[in-house]
Amino acid sequence: MLNCVIIDDEPLALQLMEDYVQKTPYLRLAGKFEEPLQALNLLESAQIDLLFLDIKMPDITGIDFYRSLSHKPEVIFTTAYSEYAINGFELKALDYLLKPISFEKFITACNRVRDLMENKNRPVMAEKDFFFINVAHKMHKIFFDDILYLEGYKDYTKVHLTSASNPLLILHNLKYFEDMLDKHAFVRIHRSYIVSMRKVTVASRKAVTIQQQELPVSDNYRDTFFALIEQHAR
Structure with a gap:
């Protein structure tokens, strides 16, 4: 169970987020506030x-407020203004949700947080660096x-490899690989593409480059992709 706090100066937005939290089994609402400073004591004293x-709030921006915290929980920024996205990712936000926020976007962001927390608490074990898969009966x-x-x-699915000039054609859809692969090492950037983060050499809001091959980044996967990039930024 993840303890969460909501801060939003718009009462309707605050109520919507509370409704979403209550629909999510692994979230527990510890507090909700229209004024950031009202949440300060809870954030500093409780396990959030x-x-x-x-x-964008009247007295202090969410970005400045988050910077001021001595104990920083994982954060998902919410706003109606897309120009704030880069600033949010500079603070290593796990996600950035643009209003109006759908429940689908909300639960996708929350699932990422849950997976990250579970991975942090999971014992480190030796893992295989390969797998076997059926290709043309071999x-x-x-x-x-x-x-x-x-x-x-x-x-x-076509699997493009560094060691082969032609991709392997495998009788599994892309969702099969999305579920199988490490979500921190491989990320979906488009309904048709999953990329290896190690192999991405250039990334923009619209495309990534891997070995001179440019692949599109779609709106549905852009925020998650750039949140993962920020985890590796220095």
Whole structure:
């Protein structure tokens, strides 16, 4: 169970976020506030795992308020103004939700937080660096680090590898690989593409480059992709 706090100066937005939290089984609402400073005592004294924080507020911005905290929970910024996104990611926010916020976007962001927290608490064990998969009735060994990107074609997926000039065509859809692969090492950027974060050389809001191949980044996956990039930023 993740203890969360909501801060938003708009009562309707605050109520919507509270409703979303109550629908999410692994979230517990520890407090909700229209004024950031009213939340300060709770945030400094209690074990708060996740903060939903509006950015544009009258007396202090959510970004400045978050910077001021001595104990910083994981944060998901919420706002109606897209120009604040980069500032939010500079603070290593786990996600950035643009109003009006749908429950689908909300639960996707929360699932990322839950997965991150579970991974932090999971014992470190030796993991395989490869897997076997059926390709044309033969079992092929694929090293995770050999994967450049995966390209979906309905029920099939092309796996592009550094060690092969031609991709492997595998009878599994892209969702199969999305569920199987490490979500911190491989990220979906488009309904048709999953990329290896190690192999991305250039990234923009619209595309990524892997070995001179430019792949599109779609609106549905952009925020999650850039949140992951910020985790690796220095």
